[in-house]
């Protein structure tokens with residue numbers, strides 16, 4: 001069972017997570033979700049609004065660890081030594097600035113003094129997408145930047 005979980009949950013950037021995984025990984029594409037995209041772009045007053053693309057990006061790249069609803073219970077979560085952050089929890093996220101969240105996503109957990117199991121996405125996602133992911137996390141936690 002565990003093995004199957006890893007096959008499904010095995011992450012694309014496997015090399016980056018050495019030291020975070022508890023068991024040997026296998027290189028398999030992980031994303032097979034065929035869930036329909038959430039409806040229409042949601043307009044927010046933020047500079048980088050949350051769009052359908054933002055939500056799809058989160059489901060594609062983040063949900064395997066952070067969970068499809070952002071609660072931190074993604075399929076890969078049990079295999080990480082540090083639990084993925086719960087993006088719906090305001091009490092932590094309101095102690096972080098948007099810049100800190102941006103840096104965490106862009107450069108990875110280590111860049112903000114957090115665990116390296118949180119990968120760096122700057123070579124995968126463009127800046128606008130990362131900004132909109134910050135907006136999306138603010139939407140999930142219903143909280144503001146410090």
Ligand code: HEC
Pocket residue numbers: 011017057058061062063064065066076080082083084085096100101104105109112113114115116117118119121133137
């Ligand atoms: C391989 C699993 C994994 C993936 C994939 C992943 N994360 Fe994370 N993420 C983590 C872990 C683990 C932490 C917690 C780090 C800590 O608390 O030390 C974290 C923490 C975070 C944080 C909080 C940083 C802080 O200040 O504590 C943000 C924001 C975040 N992730 C966003 C994202 C976004 C956006 C994506 C998708 C583009 C993503 N993560 C993909 C594992 C992952």
